[in-house]
Amino acid sequence: MPPASPDDSVSAPKIKTAAPRSYAPAASSEIKIHAKDVNVFYGDKQALFDVNIDIPAKSVTAFIGPSGCGKSTFLRCINRMNDTIPTAKVSGVIEIDGQDVNLKSVDPVVLRSRVGMVFQKPNPFPKTIFENVAYGPRIHGLATGKAELEAIVESSLKKAGLWNEVADRLHQPGTGLSGGQQQRLVIARAIAVGPEVILMDEPCSALDPIATARIEELIDELRSQFCIVIVTHSMAQAARVSQKTAFFHLGKLVESGSTEDMFTNPRDTRTQDYITGRFG
């Protein structure tokens, strides 16, 4: 079942740490996600080759690499969204807190309540702002009454940094918000079920620079409570928000390590070429 009432994680008001503009402190040592020999096929076409990586808890891990290299594919393995693609076949082991997510006994519905996801294009449901955030708690039966539901919605919107902007129009359509607000609404929606991991697939690629900066700040704030994995094709963004970086190329995980190391001292020539802009 989903974790206990998200309230306890909600009550502590977040003190905003000064957003680091250079490299954030090193990743925590606790491993949240462990992937071993992950291969993915779409029909006959292999999209991922033997991916091995450890993703630390309570920190931001960035996946970078040229488009088509399999970043999204790997991200979708973590919450088993590849199940929704009939041709996709996944092999290998992906463990969250030591439990293999691909086991038959793991219900993807429960898994996805632990692993939230934010997509490239903001995709609020055609419902009110309130109903968007209440969607997850409702389907997972997290709130026992109206008051509790309202509390979850409010705290999720606050954590997503959207509360002040929408408090007076909770019952207007979520689709009426600006792109950046929509993306934060979608993040609030994901937070509302109390996940442990949040996957973000190029969450800023449809946003303007100001909205992007806002989301990056938010990601930095959320780091203390969630394990965040973000796909980005902006090297600068990876450098700004992540503590760990993994570089994918042609379906292979070329190298991964602390973000600082990756950007100052890449081991592989392909990584070097990519981050210096020689291809991509």
Next chain:
Amino acid sequence: MLIWLSLLFLALFSSVAFMLGRGRAVKTAGGVARVLHSLPGYYGTYAALWAGVPAALLLLLGAMFGGRVEDAMLQAQRPAVVRALAVDRQAVFFSDAQAIASGIAPSEIAYEGELKAALDIKVAEAQRVDALIRYSVLALAGVLALAGFLLAFPRLSADFRARNRVEGWVGGLLLTCSIAAVLTTVGILMSLVWESWRFFQTVSPISFLLGTEWNPQIAMRADQVAATGAFGAVPLFAGTFLIMLIAMAVAAPVGLYSAIYLSEYASRPVRATIKPLLEILAGVPTVVYGFFAALTVGPLFRAFFNGIGAAMAGGPFPGVADYLMQVQNQMALVAGVVMGIMLIPFVSSLSDDIINAVPQTLRDGSYAMGATKSETVKRVVLPAALPGIMAAMLLAVSRAVGETMIVTMAAGLQAKLTANPLDTVTTVTVQIVTLLTGDQEFDSAKTLSAFGLGLTLFVVTLGLNIIALRIVQKYREQYD
């Protein structure tokens, strides 16, 4: 014949004008096409348009109204013998004269004495007038074509803005087409309103709209009882509504569920088989559904209800049992159910398209929240598709209201005010058909009542459509 020949000739002339125009433009540019304001073809087209279009319009006008002018000229003078005839006989006289003149009727038509002499004169006159109009139209068209060309040709020079002019012509053409469509609709509506107005002079609108008895048979002789007939349209609209409700009760759930299955649950091969099958079903002519209703479903339902009645006989409700045993083949239920079956592919195919148009990102968003497939369909996909689905349902309703054939064959023709689906009913469209088919004079209250029905139906459907649009708009605002 003559008009086709002259149009062909005009087309040839236009082509020549095109060549000449293009040639002249190129020549004024000294053979360097780049110096021209527009592509050379535009200069040719400009010349061709001026040479061809006005003359063609004149020819068409001549073909359309030449006959009218001829009538007017012919009938301007009426000899005394003709004026002595009754008005409708005079009309026959003139049409005979024209028919003989154009060789359609034999010249030895039954006229005698002075009238025969007058006829011969008019025949000769008709031939003269006919020739006069024909050749003057032709001559005028020739002059117009030439004048148009001579007007356009000297203008063609390198800096003449031929493209803009041609685009202006094209714009005018498009405008004409759309105006024609609008005018046609207005014309149909006007004739409907006009004939209905005539009808409402004999039958008051109140008794038409609120009357509960429909019996448009007017007595042949004044001394018969029920000399005026009864024109209360309520039973017809009630019948239409009843059958529409039954049809939608069948088509809406089945169509919608099959659309949901097809778009959300069916595997690719299943979908690839079922979808074309449904589309074939949508192409079955309604007459065939009519057969099916009258010959298969009707007797089946009758046997079913008679059987229930027989089983209930001697039970606590003798009245119901008797009634069920006497149910006939023709009933509202049969027509409604078969019409519903006819509408299933319509509803399902429209809804399927609408559901498929819901962006995949919404489904992904829902699945990523840990929603199951049915939660995703119920809470995200269907609400997003709702306005479209409502519009599809209202389209189905207006098809059900307009459907005639199935009801004629399966529900009977008796106008009864009833909510009993086992009874025979009739609908507005069926009555319009029965009122206007066969040998009818178009000035009795009986035939005119068809226009009254048509107008009311039109107003009702218009109202439905407006409400539908409003609803859709409201949801749009909420969801976009």
